[in-house]
Each structure stands twice: as structure tokens, then as C-alpha cells.
Amino acid sequence: MRALALGLAACLAAACAAPAERPRAQPKPRPKPPVLSTPQADERAGREAAQSVEAAVGVVADPELRAYVQAVGARLAREAPGFRYDYRFEIADDWEPNAFALPGGFVYVSRGALALTASEDELANVLAHEIAHVASRHAAARQHVAGNALTAALQWRSLAAYSRDLESSADRLGQGLAALAGYDPDGMTRFLAGLDRIERIRTGSPRTPRFLDTHPGTTTRISEMAQRAGQIQWQPRPGVSAGPADHLARLEGLVVEGDASQGLFTGTRFLHPELGFTLRFPDGWTTQNTPSAVGALAPDRRMRITLEIAAEGSDAAAAGEAWLEGLGRGFGLAEAGPVRITGRESFRVRGHAGGAHVIATFLPFRGLVYRIGCEGSDARRLDALCTSVTRSLRPLTPELLAGARERRLHVAEARAGESLGELSARTGNLWSPLETAAWNGLDARRVFAGGERVKAVREGAVPAPEGGGPRAGN
Amino acid sequence: MTAARALLASTLFCVACAAPPDLAGRHTLPELRPGDSDPALGYEAPPRFAARELLPEALRVGKHHRVTDPVTSDGFLHVFVVASEFGRFEVAGDALLRQRLGEIAALAALEEATRVPAFAPALARAAERPFVARWDLAREPAPSALGMPEAAWRELLAIDAAEPAARSDDEQAALDGYLRFERARRRLASHLGVDEHARNPALQRELNRVALALFAGGFPLSRVPRPEGAPAPSHLPYAKADARLASLLAEDTAEDLRRVGRIELAVLGVPPEQSALALAHPWLTPRHLTILVASLVAMEGTANRRALVEAAVNARSETDALVYQRGAEMLRAIHEHVAPVARLDSGGRFVTATLADGRRITPVEVDRLVWTGALERLVAAAPGRDAEAFPELWLSGTASPRARTELAARGFVVVERAFERFEREPRRAGP
Numbered sequence: 001m002r003a004l005a006l007g008l009a010a011c012l013a014a015a016c017a018a019p020a021e022r023p024r025a026q027p028k029p030r031p032k033p034p035v036l037s038t039p040q041a042d043e044r045a046g047r048e049a050a051q052s053v054e055a056a057v058g059v060v061a062d063p064e065l066r067a068y069v070q071a072v073g074a075r076l077a078r079e080a081p082g083f084r085y086d087y088r089f090e091i092a093d094d095w096e097p098n099a100f101a102l103p104g105g106f107v108y109v110s111r112g113a114l115a116l117t118a119s120e121d122e123l124a125n126v127l128a129h130e131i132a133h134v135a136s137r138h139a140a141a142r143q144h145v146a147g148n149a150l151t152a153a154l155q156w157r158s159l160a161a162y163s164r165d166l167e168s169s170a171d172r173l174g175q176g177l178a179a180l181a182g183y184d185p186d187g188m189t190r191f192l193a194g195l196d197r198i199e200r201i202r203t204g205s206p207r208t209p210r211f212l213d214t215h216p217g218t219t220t221r222i223s224e225m226a227q228r229a230g231q232i233q234w235q236p237r238p239g240v241s242a243g244p245a246d247h248l249a250r251l252e253g254l255v256v257e258g259d260a261s262q263g264l265f266t267g268t269r270f271l272h273p274e275l276g277f278t279l280r281f282p283d284g285w286t287t288q289n290t291p292s293a294v295g296a297l298a299p300d301r302r303m304r305i306t307l308e309i310a311a312e313g314s315d316a317a318a319a320g321e322a323w324l325e326g327l328g329r330g331f332g333l334a335e336a337g338p339v340r341i342t343g344r345e346s347f348r349v350r351g352h353a354g355g356a357h358v359i360a361t362f363l364p365f366r367g368l369v370y371r372i373g374c375e376g377s378d379a380r381r382l383d384a385l386c387t388s389v390t391r392s393l394r395p396l397t398p399e400l401l402a403g404a405r406e407r408r409l410h411v412a413e414a415r416a417g418e419s420l421g422e423l424s425a426r427t428g429n430l431w432s433p434l435e436t437a438a439w440n441g442l443d444a445r446r447v448f449a450g451g452e453r454v455k456a457v458r459e460g461a462v463p464a465p466e467g468g469g470p471r472a473g474n
Numbered sequence: 475m476t477a478a479r480a481l482l483a484s485t486l487f488c489v490a491c492a493a494p495p496d497l498a499g500r501h502t503l504p505e506l507r508p509g510d511s512d513p514a515l516g517y518e519a520p521p522r523f524a525a526r527e528l529l530p531e532a533l534r535v536g537k538h539h540r541v542t543d544p545v546t547s548d549g550f551l552h553v554f555v556v557a558s559e560f561g562r563f564e565v566a567g568d569a570l571l572r573q574r575l576g577e578i579a580a581l582a583a584l585e586e587a588t589r590v591p592a593f594a595p596a597l598a599r600a601a602e603r604p605f606v607a608r609w610d611l612a613r614e615p616a617p618s619a620l621g622m623p624e625a626a627w628r629e630l631l632a633i634d635a636a637e638p639a640a641r642s643d644d645e646q647a648a649l650d651g652y653l654r655f656e657r658a659r660r661r662l663a664s665h666l667g668v669d670e671h672a673r674n675p676a677l678q679r680e681l682n683r684v685a686l687a688l689f690a691g692g693f694p695l696s697r698v699p700r701p702e703g704a705p706a707p708s709h710l711p712y713a714k715a716d717a718r719l720a721s722l723l724a725e726d727t728a729e730d731l732r733r734v735g736r737i738e739l740a741v742l743g744v745p746p747e748q749s750a751l752a753l754a755h756p757w758l759t760p761r762h763l764t765i766l767v768a769s770l771v772a773m774e775g776t777a778n779r780r781a782l783v784e785a786a787v788n789a790r791s792e793t794d795a796l797v798y799q800r801g802a803e804m805l806r807a808i809h810e811h812v813a814p815v816a817r818l819d820s821g822g823r824f825v826t827a828t829l830a831d832g833r834r835i836t837p838v839e840v841d842r843l844v845w846t847g848a849l850e851r852l853v854a855a856a857p858g859r860d861a862e863a864f865p866e867l868w869l870s871g872t873a874s875p876r877a878r879t880e881l882a883a884r885g886f887v888v889v890e891r892a893f894e895r896f897e898r899e900p901r902r903a904g905p
Contacts, residue, residue, distance in 0.1 A: 079733070079737075082733070233743060
């Protein structure tokens with residue numbers, strides 16, 4: 001969950017509280033989405049969508065890493081065909097290996113995709129592929145991106161998906177563009193092979209991850225790209241990095257999986273270092289932290305509790321009433337009014353929707369009003385658990401934060417004769433040998449000659465956020 | 475003839491003048507040598523026609539032109555002489571004739587637009603706008619598709635190459651102004667039904683003049699009359715059916731087409747030096763090259779596609795450029811309608827497709843093929859019949875009975891009116 005996602009979370013809160021099956025007023029015909037008729041319109045629509053996507057997903061703030069990605073992107077953009085967009089390159093704060101572009105030159109590579117690259121050539125090919133989508137104005141053929149920025153934000157992971165024809169076109173142009181900029185066009189082949197390996201590790205099958213959704217079959221695609229790379233005549237040029245080792249060195253410390261600064265779980269306890277609070281969900285529940293909300297689902301899936309940001313300020317009653325106003329007629333209001341919780345002036349709404357009991361509690365905390373939404377079929381149990389979770393919201397103490405751990409990428413140097421397992425044991429690598437092999441494009445039985453750079457994962461303490469970390473008190 | 479018309483006539487169709495003017499509209503491959511059409515040596519004399527035998531009335535005589543008699547032939551293409559109020563000139567090939575007549579009609583329409591009273595004040599207003607004033611473009615509009623003198627173009631490219639943050643306000647205004655001007659030019663060319671990149675200095679000068687008045691002077695496009703009696707262009711089946719190609723041709727500047735062409739050529743495996751030749755070619759316009767490259771790109775899976783580019787850079791005239799463009803379109807059509815093309819091979823200036831089923835097809839752009847020494851040399855150099863298959867010559871036009879007989883005797887199968895055949899046959903499923 002992110003502090004940035006306030007506006008989006010408010011929208012989501014209303015949407016979440018209105019179960020899909022409840023009766024609604026007859027919807028008005030939806031206006032036809034706007035057509036992206038000009039590159040200038042692309043830029044306007046892209047900027048709007050980028051704001052929503054960045055609010056929902058977040059971007060990695062590391063200035064050196066951003067500058068590196070932007071420098072590689074700028075070098076490619078100089079060779080880009082089509083309208084002279086002012087290309088912008090960012091690292092999407094997500095561990096899912098993914099890359100996507102919005103109309104008008106907004107290009108994103110995810111943290112996971114960046115971690116998967118083994119060289120600048122691979123990174124350049126991923127960015128070039130996305131530039132090709134932008135330059136060819138493929139988003140104009142996929143109206144929902146620009147037509148509804150919120151939809152784009154909610155479905156941002158599917159932004160990598162284009163039709164097969166458009167993907168093939170971007171594959172071709174991307175490889176050509178990378179080659180003209182002095183990058184090895186075979187970098188894309190290696191990157192895609194890496195994606196395929198990761199997916200096989202995760203799922204046990206070659207089901208394709210997001211970046212490949214709707215793309216031609218991975219094996220076919222890799223084969224086509226390798227063949228194409230073989231026929232392209234290109235001249236290598238010195239890169240932004242000094243070589244693959246320097247490229248990997250730039251990835252040192254990259255957060256692996258969830259970014260702790262955006263909240264993390266230890267068991268069913270949720271900690272948010274930036275917002276400075278902690279919350280405990282019932283034991284045994286399945287927890288989930290998304291960019292816009294954090295929540296948990298009961299083992300029998302008949303009850304769920306979510307926490308979202310409802311409003312800025314401290315007026316819980318205003319936030320609750322505003323939320324109520326946004327609800328449709330399908331919500332049956334039982335009671336709504338002020339309530340004092342752990343010494344805070346809060347606001348509680350009780351009702352039912354779609355056959356389920358709903359409790360929404362609006363709780364002020366450090367300049368924000370949170371909505372804790374509880375939904376379930378057993379009213380008494382729901383009430384008890386909801387009260388318990390709501391009362392568990394409290395300031396995050398340095399002691400609690402000290403117990404939290406997060407994972408970061410570490411580039412280790414292999415020793416002569418060392419196996420992957422031995423390297424992991426020596427460096428504290430948390431990836432299994434199979435995972436390490438997949439993320440590094442290595443054979444799991446590899447014995448190192450010595451000096452090879454190997455991506456590994458280490459766990460460490462969560463750094464205190466800038467400004468001194470969790471504050472004591474309220 | 476007005477002074478303006480005299481000026482037009484003096485430059486008309488000398489084109490970019492990288493080749494002698496008399497070659498500009500001629501088909502230079504293969505060349506007829508002395509004796510090549512001598513019946514005493516066993517060859518056919520290239521036919522002569524009355525224009526009315528070949529052309530419908532509307533094409534033969536228009537408000538601004540007349541195709542004179544006789545129409546001759548170089549053994550491959552018809553050679554027309556067109557008398558017009560803009561001058562008298564020669565052009566080889568039905569396809570190029572249609573293009574030329576369209577350009578004449580467009581020139582007349584542009585000239586009419588410049589006589590509208592609102593035009594001169596609009597051009598005067600345009601002259602004061604930053605982009606126009608920077609290079610004094612309104613005083614003497616450039617006779618090229620760049621829309622400005624070469625030196626100004628280089629300056630603009632340097633601005634374009636700079637990082638946006640590094641450009642001064644004036645430079646950014648110049649760049650923005652150029653893009654708006656270019657868009658107006660493209661709309662104007664589309665309105666007139668001509669190739670905005672045409673190597674026709676007279677047409678380019680007038681397009682530039684009127685486009686300046688349109689983009690910066692408030693002169694409305696509706697005051698530019700539609701050309702009267704302009705013929706529809708000859709077959710460009712894929713420019714219409716290929717959405718990406720249509721979009722590129724309609725929306726991209728010449729520089730954009732050059733950039734995308736450079737990438738596509740690299741992907742096709744064309745060496746950088748050959749690619750540079752193609753992109754700066756005096757006769758292959760961005761339009762020719764874009765259609766040619768798009769055709770090759772569509773032939774996914776075909777080996778050695780660069781062979782066609784290597785052949786096309788030999789174009790020595792505007793006719794040649796059209797021949798290569800249409801040859802590429804025919805190859806694509808064979809790939810999509812007949813059988814997948816497994817490989818392309820260059821045989822001098824011609825390219826032969828080897829199909830997945832083993833057939834070998836050489837597309838040849840002709841209006842009427844007759845048996846000449848040039849044709850005999852061409853087929854002698856081509857690989858003939860072998861145990862596997864008859865080589866096939868697919869003609870855009872027709873062949874004389876004698877030519878068919880001689881070709882058959884040498885093991886060639888002749889297929890006439892190929893484009894019409896493709897239109898009849900459904901597109902096969904993807905490879």
C-alpha cells in the first residue's frame with residue numbers, strides 16, 4: 001500500500017463497497033472512448049495515464065538506477081522512428097517481470113524485469129521493444145489505455161499486452177532499433193529466455209508471464225528473434241555501463257519482491273514504515289498487500305477485511321459520509337455515526353450489501369483517515385474480528401520495525417570450483433539453486449571457474465524511512 | 475504561357491537531376507542496343523500504337539494535357555509523349571503515365587489556387603511567421619520535398635537531434651513550425667492525389683508555396699480546387715490493405731519514413747552502406763522505399779529478402795523506381811496468394827523468388843513484352859528450365875505471341891496480368 005495512492009484508493013473504496021451483484025440504476029450508455037487521433041493527443045492521454053499508473057504502481061526512486069535506465073532509453077530514443085515524443089523512462093516498482101509503454105512516450109520497465117537483465121544489451125532491447133510500441137502508436141489501437149486512465153491504472157499489468165500482430169511488429173522494430181543504437185539485437189532473445197525460465201520455476205510450466213501475454217508463443221518468439229538477430233548487421237558501440245559486470249553492479253541492492261517501504265507482512269501483522277503504522281489481521285488468514293489496499297481473507301473465504309486510505313486530514317465523519325454518498329441503492333444502511341476507538345474520534349457505518357454484512361470504520365491516524373472495511377456472512381463473528389483488527393491499528397515502533405526483514409538483490413562473485421549451492425551457502429543467498437540458475441541464465445549444476453558475477457538475494461533489516469523512521473506516539 | 479508557367483515548364487520533370495533529364499521518365503533496364511529490335515536478326519520491332527488504342531479518352535486528352543501519337547515501346551514498357559501546358563515530355567510505362575498526368579492536374583489546381591485573391595495576402599502573412607522567416611521560405615519556395623533549402627534542412631535536423639531541453643525557444647518554434655508546415659503539405663498532397671515525395675521540382679515548389687499559405691497564412695484548403703481529370707493511380711493493392719503501411723504513408727514525414735526504413739532495412743539484413751544508399755537514393759522516394767520495404771517485411775520467413783533492396787538501388791530513373799516498387803508488391807502478392815516464398819535471389823537487376831513448393835518466379839514489370847535482343851539477353855542470363863521446375867516469368871502486363879513462343883522454347887512459363895490474377899485469387903492463410 002502506498003501513501004501516493006490516496007486518490008485511487010478513495011475510488012477503490014467506493015467500488016469495493018458496492019458488490020457487483022447488487023441492483024443498480026439503469027446505466028447510461030457509455031460515451032465512446034476518445035480516439036487518439038494525433039501524436040499530441042497521445043502525449044496528453046499518456047501523461048494522464050502515467051499519473052494514474054505511477055500513483056497505483058509507484059516508481060523506483062533510486063536516482064542512480066533511474067539515471068542509468070534513462071540514459072539507455074535516451075540513446076535508443078534518438079534513433080526512434082515516428083513522432084518526436086519526449087520519451088520518459090521509469091522503473092515501475094513491481095517485482096513481476098514486466099515492461100510496458102503508455103501513449104506519448106512513457107516507458108516503464110519493472111523492478112523484476114530489470115533484475116532479470118544480465119546486461120545493458122538486454123535492458124536496451126526491452127526498452128526498444130516498448131519504444132517501438134510508442135513510435136508505431138500501437139496504443140491507438142488499444143483505446144482503453146488512453147480512454148480511461150483509471151482503468152489503465154487498475155489494469156496496469158496488462159498494459160504489456162498487445163495483439164499478436166502488434167507484438168510481432170514491436171519485436172522486429174525493437175530489435176532493429178536496438179541494433180542501430182549499437183546494442184546486440186540478440187539481447188531480446190536472452191531476456192525472453194530468462195522470462196521463460198522464471199515462469200517455469202514459478203509455475204512448473206511455460207505459461208507466459210505478463211510481458212508475454214498475447215504475444216506469440218514464447219518458444220516460437222525466441223526462435224524468431226534469435227534468427228532475426230542473426231541476420232541484422234550492426235556495429236557495437238560503448239554502452240552507458242562499462243559492460244555486463246558494471247550493469248549487474250548497478251542492480252546491487254535492488255529490492256526483491258515487495259518493497260518494504262510500501263508495507264510488509266510479518267505473519268499476519270502488517271507494518272507500513274512510511275505511513276508509520278501497524279495493523280494485525282486474524283491468525284491463519286490469507287493476507288495481501290496491493291498498491292492501493294492491504295487486506296486479508298478468512299480461510300473459508302466467507303469474510304474479508306481491508307484497509308485503505310479514505311481521505312486526507314482527520315475528519316473521520318466527513319470521510320465516512322462522503323463514502324456513504326458514493327454508495328449505490330444496493331447498500332442497505334443499518335446505522336452510521338461517530339464512535340471513539342483507541343482514543344480517536346472515528347466514524348462507523350453498518351449495513352448490508354449483496355447478502356453480506358458490511359462494517360466500515362473510518363479512523364484518523366497521522367493526517368490521514370483510513371477506512372477499515374469488513375465484510376462477511378456471520379454478523380457476530382464479523383463484528384468481533386472487525387473490532388479486533390480496527391483496534392490493532394497503532395503507531396509502528398522502532399522495536400517492531402527492527403524485527404521486520406526485507407530482501408534485496410546482491411551480486412556475488414563466484415569462486416573457482418564453487419557450485420551454485422556452495423555460493424548460496426557462502427553468500428547467504430535465499431534463492432534456491434534452481435531459482436539462482438534461472439535468474440542468472442545458468443545451468444543449475446554449474447561449477448564456476450571463478451570471478452563470475454552471480455545475482456543472489458539476501459535478507460536484511462528494513463531501513464528506517466527518511467525523516468527518522470517510525471515516530472513514537474500518535 | 476504565363477511567366478509562372480514558363481518557369482514550371484523549364485524545370486518540369488527534370489526531377490532531382492541526378493540522372494540526365496531525358497532518362498528521368500525512361501525505363502533504363504534492360505537497355506535496347508542497336509539491332510535489338512531488328513527483324514532481320516530475328517527480333518520483333520517494338521510496337522507502335524495510336525494513343526487511343528491504349529488509353530481511354532479521359533486519360534488521352536485532358537484539360538491540361540494530350541498524349542500524342544504514336545505511342546512507342548522499348549520492348550517492355552509503352553513510351554508516351556505528353557504535350558501539356560507545362561511542357562512536352564516523355565514517360566515510359568502505364569504506371570508512371572498515370573502518376574505524371576496526376577501531377578499535371580495537381581499543378582494546374584495549385585496554379586489556380588495561387589490566383590485566388592486571398593492567396594497573396596496569406597502568403598505575405600506566412601512570410602512573417604518565425605519558421606518561414608527564419609529561412610525566408612516564402613520568397614522563393616524550395617523545389618524539393620524537403621520544403622526548404624538543403625542548408626536549412628541540415629540546420630533543422632541538428633535542432634531535431636538535440637535533446638528537447640537543450641533547444642532554444644526559437645529553435646523549438648522552428649521545429650514545431652516545420653512539423654505543422656509538413657503536415658499541411660501532406661494534407662495538400664493528399665487533397666491533390668499526388669505523392670508528396672515526388673521527384674518533381676515544379677510540383678514540389680508549388681506544393682511548398684501553397685502549403686506555406688495554408689499552414690501559416692490562414693489560406694483554407696477548401697480554396698485549393700481538386701484536380702480535374704486526374705487518373706486513379708495504378709495498382710497499389712497493399713498500400714490500401716496494409717493498415718500499417720497506409721498509416722505510415724498518410725501520417726509520417728519523409729524523415730520519419732527514413733528512420734523507420736533504416737530500422738527495417740537493418741532487420742532485413744541490409745548492410746549499413748547499402749541501406750544508406752537506398753535511403754538517400756535520387757530516384758527511390760520515401761514512398762517507393764516504404765512500399766518496397768513493407769512488402770519485404772510482410773514476407774516473413776523468406777530468406778535473403780535484402781536481394782531486392784540490393785537490386786533496387788540500381789534504379790536510374792523514376793520509372794525504374796516504380797518498377798522496383800511494383801516488383802516488390804508482386805513478390806508480396808505471390809507470397810500471400812500463391813505459396814510462401816522461401817528465398818529471394820538477385821539475378822542482375824531482377825529478383826527471382828523460389829517458392830516453398832520449389833517453383834521459381836521472376837516478377838517483371840511490363841506493359842507489353844516483345845521479343846527483342848534485350849529480352850533474349852535477360853532470359854539467357856536467368857537460370858533456365860531444370861529437372862525440377864520451369865522458371866516462371868510473371869508479367870504485370872502482357873506478352874506478344876512471339877515473345878511467349880520464344881520464352882516457352884527456352885523453358886519459361888509466362889503468366890500475364892499478374893496483379894489481376896492476385897485480385898481474383900483469395901489470400902492464402904498465413905505461412
